[in-house]
C-alpha cells in the first residue's frame with residue numbers, strides 16, 4: 001500500500017502486506033494485515049494479491065466542459081503559427097467560446113462525459129472543472145451547471161472553478177469585460193451555489209494582475225478561495241499577486257522566478273504542474289521544479305484537459321510527462337495527483353490513506369508505485385473504490 005501519508009514518511013508512505021478497514025465510506029484503521037484488530041474481523045473482506053493500493057487519483061485542473069474541438073488550430077501550429085498568434089487572430093480560446101455558446105447543457109454534458117470516463121478508468125475519484133468558455137453570463141452559468149451534473153451522473157466528485165477571467169471577448173476592452181460581465185457573472189453563479197473557487201488567466205493574451213485582483217477582491221468578499229493560471233508563457237508576477245490573496249494554487253508556472261516561489265511558500269500556495277500544455281505548445285521554458293523543492297512548495301500534477309493547449313484525458317500520462325519532461329520523481333508525481341492535488345483544491349478528506357479519510361482508493365496491477373509514472377499509454381488499474389463502494 002502506498003498511503004501517501006506524510007506521517008509515515010515523506011515519500012510513498014509504503015506499507016507491505018497492508019490492510020485498510022472501512023466503515024460508512026471512511027477509513028477507520030490502516031496497518032499491517034497481521035495487526036488488524038479483532039473488532040474488524042466481522043467486516044466483509046476484499047483481498048488483492050500482488051497489487052498496489054493507493055489513494056484514488058485526483059485531477060485538480062481541467063477544462064473538460066467545452067463545445068467543439070481545435071484540431072484545425074493544431075494543424076495551423078504544425079505549419080508554424082504560435083498559440084499566441086492564433087489567439088490574437090481571433091482563434092484559440094475565443095473560437096471555443098463560439099462553439100460553447102451554441103451548445104445546450106445536454107450537448108455539453110454528453111461531450112464532457114467521455115473525457116471524464118477516461119479519467120475515472122484511470123482511478124480518478126475527484127476532478128476540478130472550470131468555466132471560462134462562455135465569457136457571458138448565460139454561458140458561464142451553463143458550463144458550471146454542466147460541471148455539477150457530471151458529479152451527479154458519474155461516481156466522481158466535482159469541484160468547480162469560475163474562470164470568467166479566461167479571455168477577452170471580441171469587441172470589448174479587458175477592463176470593461178472584468179467590471180461589466182465577469183464580476184456580475186461571478187456574483188450570479190455564486191448565488192446559485194455553482195462556484196467552489198475563483199480562477200483567472202494572468203497572461204499577455206488575457207488579463208493583467210491588477211485586473212484579476214479586482215475579481216479576487218469579489219471572491220474574498222464572497223468567501224471563495226482563489227487560484228490562478230500564472231507565469232505560463234511569460235512572467236507578469238501573477239503568482240505573487242495570487243499568493244497575496246492566500247491562493248490555493250497557482251498553475252502552469254513555467255516562468256515563475258525565485259521571488260515568486262518564495263511568495264508561494266510563505267502563503268502555503270501549491271504549484272500545479274501541467275506538462276501537457278508545455279508538450280502541446282512545444283514550449284522550452286520548464287517550471288522551476290528545483291526551486292519549488294528548495295522552498296518546500298507542494299507540487300500537484302494535472303491534465304489541464306482542454307481543447308487548445310492540452311487535449312489530454314489521461315492523468316497517468318500527465319504523471320509520466322511530469323517525470324520525463326520536468327524531472328519530477330515518480331514519488332513526486334504520485335503525490336502530485338493525490339495528496340498535493342487535494343491540497344490544491346482545498347479538499348481535506350482525500351488524497352492520502354489514513355484514518356478519517358474517505359475510502360477513495362485505486363488498486364493497481366503493479367509491484368512498485370514508480371510503475372504508475374513509468375509506463376506510457378498503459379493503464380494498470382485493477383479496481384477503483386469510490387467512497388468505500390467497490
Ligand code: DI6
Pocket residue numbers: 092093096166200201229232277304306307308309310
Ligand atoms: N491556460 C490553459 O492552458 C488553458 N487555459 C488557460 O488559461 C488553455 C485554454 C485553451 O487554449 O482553450
Ligand code: FE
Pocket residue numbers: 061063229304306
Ligand atoms: Fe488551464
